[in-house]
Amino acid sequence: MEAWVLLGSFFVLILIGTPVAYAMGIAALIGAWWIEIPLDAVMIAIANGVNKFSLLAIPFFVLAGAIMAEGGMARRLVAFANVLVGFIRGGLSLVNILASTFFGAISGSSMADTASVGTVLIPEMEKKGYPRDFATAVTVSGSVQAILIPPSHNAVIYSLAAGGTVSIAALFIAGVLPGLLLGATLAVLCLWTAKKKNYPKGEVIPMKQALKICADALWGLMTMVIILGGILSGVFTPTESASIAVLWAFFVTMFVYRDYKWAETPKLVHRTVKTLSIVMILIAFAASFGYIMTLMQIPLQITTALTTLSDNRYVILALINLLLLALGTLMDMAPLILILTPILLPVIKSIGVDPVHFGMIMMVNLGIGLITPPVGGVLFVGAAVAKLPMEQVVKALLPFFGALLLVLIAVTYIPALSLWLPGLLL
Template sequence: MSISLLAIIGILLLLLLLGSPVIFAIGVAGIAYFFVEPNMSSMLSVVVHKFFTGMDVFIWLSIPLFVIAGEIMSATNMTERLLGFSRLLVGRLRGGLAYVNVVGSMLFGGVSGSAMADIAALGPVEIEMMKKDGYDRDFSAALTVSSAIQGPIIPPSIPLIMFSSLTNTSVAALFLAGAVPGMLLGCGLMTVVFIMARIKNFPVNPIRDLSVALVMRILLDAFWSLFMPVIIIGGIVSGIFTATEAAAVAVAYALLVGVLAYRNLSLKVLWAILDRSARVTASIYLIIGFATVISWIMANERLPDMLESVIVGQDIAPWVILLAINLFFLINGLWISDSVQMLLFAPLFTPILAALGVSPIHFGVIMTMNVMIGLLTPPYGMALYLGSAVSGVPLGRIIKASLPMLGASLVVLMLVTYIPAISLTLPRLFGFIN
């Protein structure tokens, strides 16, 4: 490894530890390489070229489209309808609203593909609902944050779309591979809820005066929201359209539902949605552009080849490598966001693990679960900060209350890591792998 590469890694780490914005840290580290490495200052045009070509990828168009679809869902109160449906399913159980929180995040995340969108859209409603029912506010906020991470693993998933583009892996196969692990995360959280409901005597909160007419109204209200993932996943898996086209279909569907079915989507609201989506997308695209420069530098320094030769040459067991990589991603979650980890490390580690016999589809799910759990890793997990903002609960109290949920998520991660069938059975059944 050259001195120049060590220097830019050091600059990147230093800036991130000092609290610099991720975009600034990655951009400065990438540009610094061309001044530290001898005879490279004349090639600064590479930065501009890689920055724009990194963003100029067709599948990246799905990111703003899925963001818009999620924003429309939130603005047209689809989220509250999903919560009503979840309450119909599990509200009668002890700790019913806690189960509703988990199931609601599972359903909403299965459309928006974003954990942060889940927290922002469902968080205020779920936390206030649980507070009124007598739940501790710290627990409510911690559960809301913890349940949100399952959304981007259950398809459609923005992180899995990113992994697909970065590693040339089938996005349909990745979507199928993420379905069961994502639901297992939800089951792990519901196990924690089940135990705590007995210890703390959580209340039972069924829908009162339940009638056939009310059940039908709840089902009809939720139907349009629940049907969106069916269209998206069914279209991609069947080959009717690509992930990018599926995202466009999701936006068109959400618009039609908001205007024709729910009739609460105005031009003013739509403009605000587009404004927020543009801001979110701009930050993601800047990270993509600068991360592409860093990836080019790593390739130019032959870092992937060096790592592969060292790991394969040492004859280390694949399970040890997987454990080390899990720890690496989880530690990085302390200070690097999920998208940055995906952009920097997916192209780096995928060929190494493929050489060890690990399926890229399996690794894609493992990596996505890691970077999502990283959003909960104290003290700097981004989901923890957003959960604190929407709930008003101090960060330290959310971290303490979320530790049991974090433990359950790590158990599920280990199961998915060492039992490949959990993630590979569905892609195999649909013929994506042998």
């Protein structure tokens, strides 16, 4: 009965249009009242939820990504990717995916990736003879890489939702191979489609111009080296590397590229703070919601229920995937990570699945949710950038969903994809 009160009040609040963060906070208060826990305990849990040093990594990474996104970085990464693969048949679709790989390794945000890369490449692909809906589908699906490739904001949120027991550095490194596999799978699909539909080849960039483009992009690409190199060498923690990335992004944007006006900086910071305030409120209220769930022993009950259904880890992982895919279409990624991690972590530990590996499984699942209707935030951004009806974009996305599901199966049932690099480097 206790679980029904907590979860039922949460879903009722969602159905009547209450924002997810406030729905979790109010449901936690209702749950605390029902089990006769002092409301002061809920307030303490809310405060403790955001009183963590590692949380500073999120605002720094978001700010670094915002500076790079608005400072001309996306355009230069597109040009760099064009040098590498633009001359192949269907090359602009590969440029799109590769640019998302590079930009995702800087911004850590699928929405920023779709908006920045899509603004440059969707019109360009249409101009060169690609259908606009295909160009949008490539952009939207390619941006899912940003969730896996470090520095992923959602990996930080997962670590916090796991109670800090999962290393952020391990999650960052674990995302490299799954992210590259996702990009490679989408590239193969694009090459096959380009050959089947005879999409155009690009032109080979002259050597002198190519070297200039590469040199120009190198400044931004150094951000990846700073973030990963600092963490792997032990010089920086993930939080410290995020703050260094902000300083580097600011230096490159304002003093090297000089495409961004100083007068626009306060507006950029204001937009970043506005985004972060929503994230921090969500994390704070999710902490109280998780606290009440733990007191009600909801994670234990769900673990018992799932392990009663089957003792086969592969079957349980398949059931969890189906659950995550279904919920990912109905709710945004961050609240789902915060709600589901405390519930599912005991389940996966009981069947011998590494929490870092499970983090990657969750990221791929919920990443697919970001581009799936009816609540796919990245899908909405892509459709808005392309100025296309969402239904048309979804139809074009169908083959890409197949590719993403293949990646999900590989990441779920081949643990080495997630665990080999962290074991080697950390």
